[in-house]
Amino acid sequence: MGSVQDAPRLIVATPDELKAGTYDSGNIQAALEALHQDGFAVLKGVVDVAHVEHLNEYMSKEADELVRNNSKPFNQGVNSNILQAPPLNDPAFQYNDVFFNSFVIQVMNAYLGYKPIHNFITGNNALPHTAGLRQPVHKDIIFYHPQCPFYVIANIPLCDFSKTNGATEFWLGSHAHTTGHEQVLATPDSTLTNGRLRVGEPTCNVLDDVIEQRRAIRPPIQPICQKGDIMLRDLRTWHAGMPNESDQYRIMLALGYQAQWYPNHTLRSKLPLSQGNFFMKHAGQPVEVRADLLPDDSDFGKLNDIFSFRQTSK
Template identity: 75%
Template sequence: MASNATQIVDAPRYITPTTEELKASAYDSRNIEAALEALHQDGFVVLKSVVDVNHIENLNKYMAKDAEHMIRIKPFNQGVNSNILQAPPLKESDLLYDDVFFNPFVIQLMNAYLGSKPIWNFLTGNNALPKTNGLRQPVHKDITFWHPQCPFFVIANVPLCSFNPTTGSTEFWLGSHAHTAGTQQKIATRESKLANGKLVVGDPICDVLDDVVEARRKIRPPIQPSCEPGDIMLRDLRTWHAGMPNESENYRIMLALGYQAQWYPNHTLRVKLPLSQGNFFMKHGGQPVEVRADLLPDDANFVKLNDDFTFRRSVDSKL
């Protein structure tokens, strides 16, 4: 069977499931191969049409309404007044969908890319606010430590609306993950600040050095992918990216679920989930993934708790 992967030169690769794959909730070997090639070579791949669009629309409607409150209490992401972290609802059982939280195509590829039974231990979301023309984040990685130079963590982004340059599609630097290192990032000083995390003086901060960015631009400039509701983007955590202006009049929300390799020694990162929905989450949709979570009383502040995270090793040492 021919692969349904498509690629345009210097564009992201899209993996489109066949009718048979959708029925089986699993990719055939050709599409697995194509997706893994994209992750290893680009650090990024788009999985087309793997989530029920009705589920996406329901989540978007709820979260867009919730955003009106969130923008008054949340710090801006990466210090730019155009973007906030916004997690999905966790206590509303009618908004908990297996194809969002435990998507079988995502977990199949995570088992192949990261190794057997990857760990789901991270959950948040990202909202590019409307009419933020001209405001963009610096080119960065979501890593503030001396990280491994091999696959160890992947983010699955689930867009809740059309995702394109007009709505604030994230800028991705394809292939930047392959040889990137902490030495290419700015180094934290006592004056350095990060809105959604902690920094260690002498360790890297998120931002990539300006001269490194410009050198990379000459080799392979960045892209802004286009996706539709029902698609999922997979990004190796090492891949450079930047939030971009949302020129539309609507919120551009996407969810972010994080998967960690079993060998990687971060033993403390845990997603915080409501005890009332423990049965849903701990059944993990019957998928081969470890749910590493703390089940807490329903009145816990899950937004604040899930914003406090680090991908750093539990016992860190510089590479």
């Protein structure tokens, strides 16, 4: 493939679309083509940069404490990356264009079906000065998953992403024909920091020979994104956290959207009761919020680290 085809598809809203908060049919078609063919799309400039910078300032200070106290397990077993959820208790950080972005929800309604379910919220922090440390190529799926769109992650960069600061590696198009049979199977000795593996079922990691076969067809990329962008990733798409050689945290939020037909009835975000009105009103967008509203002094960072995308009924 040529270089243009191997680049991520960028969905650029017109001034009129930005004002209306919705895409016209041309951009919806472009986003759907990107997700169906690549398993990935970048929505350009759909979040207020001031909102992103406010979140990044808070979460960077919080990360100093998390790292100093060694209070977060490393993600995917590599000492370069931690899960870090956004602040949920403070109304000052409750931005509709972050948590209930109208462009994201419009695309999710088109890709997953009417009124997708928002039931997952966390974040991902590539720690500074981690040159040479990268995650294995993997999917965030530890079961035999459907061969069609059933779940999408919206990643919101809180800073500009580059190869230097650890922009995530994505394998475009890898979602289209992948199954659990191309993943390393769990043994009694297999472990996963934030999930429960079942012996004989897939771990997250993709088999080495399968990776090399895919590399010959379409090698991976590291999308360069700016503050204000949102990356959409079909959950089946292969990816890997990359080294952050800079001296700053590289943080992105992760919000999950599930198709209504997919039978996972137990995955729920953990949210503070005092902020229930904001989250459950979901900015009037066509999305169903599934969440447990818990006492405000709950440890939401740790509670939202525990999740399973596995179906809960047949």
